[in-house]
Amino acid sequence: MDFSNDEHLDVCQNIEVGLKAQYELHEDLTDTLCVFALEAAKTAVKQHFGFARNEKVTPHPLAQGIIAWCVGVGEERVGKVNDLTLKDYLNRVDKIKRSVKRHSSQGQRAYYEFIKDYL
Numbered sequence: 001m002d003f004s005n006d007e008h009l010d011v012c013q014n015i016e017v018g019l020k021a022q023y024e025l026h027e028d029l030t031d032t033l034c035v036f037a038l039e040a041a042k043t044a045v046k047q048h049f050g051f052a053r054n055e056k057v058t059p060h061p062l063a064q065g066i067i068a069w070c071v072g073v074g075e076e077r078v079g080k081v082n083d084l085t086l087k088d089y090l091n092r093v094d095k096i097k098r099s100v101k102r103h104s105s106q107g108q109r110a111y112y113e114f115i116k117d118y119l
Contacts, residue, residue, distance in 0.1 A: 008084055011077055011092045013119070018069030019096070020119050022062075023112035029062050031104035031111045037063035038097040041070035042090050048075060049086055 006012065023029050036058070044067045046052035057067060070093060078089050103111040 006092075006095075008082065008088060008092055011073070011084060011089065012096055014073045014077070015070060015093065015096050016115055017119050018073065019066060019100075020112065020115055022065045022069070023109065023116075025065065026062050029112075030108045031100050032108070033060070033062055034066065034100050034111065035097055035104070036060070037066035038070070038093055038100065041067045042093050044071050045074040045090065045093070046086070049078065051086075 019034060023034075037060070040058045040060075040063055043052050043055045044057045047055070047057070048071050074086075074089050077084050078086050100111040103114045107113070
């Protein structure tokens, strides 16, 4: 599943809007920290839906905006739009995370440089 044939591409775009906002709000947010925050966001989303109770979510201040955004998008979309399941949503977060990793090889904020003109 890539971005061109994803039936939930709009969910990916919703997530990316929040990432762009966090990159613009925090000049010291790097792609590495973004990946870390997305992984923590997956745990927070699971907790929001009653799972992963024993897992911890990072208190890192630069991760909090990304985590909150992802939980909000999940709350808004899971089970309500086009039969998006929790698993589907977490797969989209992983897809975005892989994209951040892929672009990070080109610089500390290369993912932001990639998405900023598209969103």
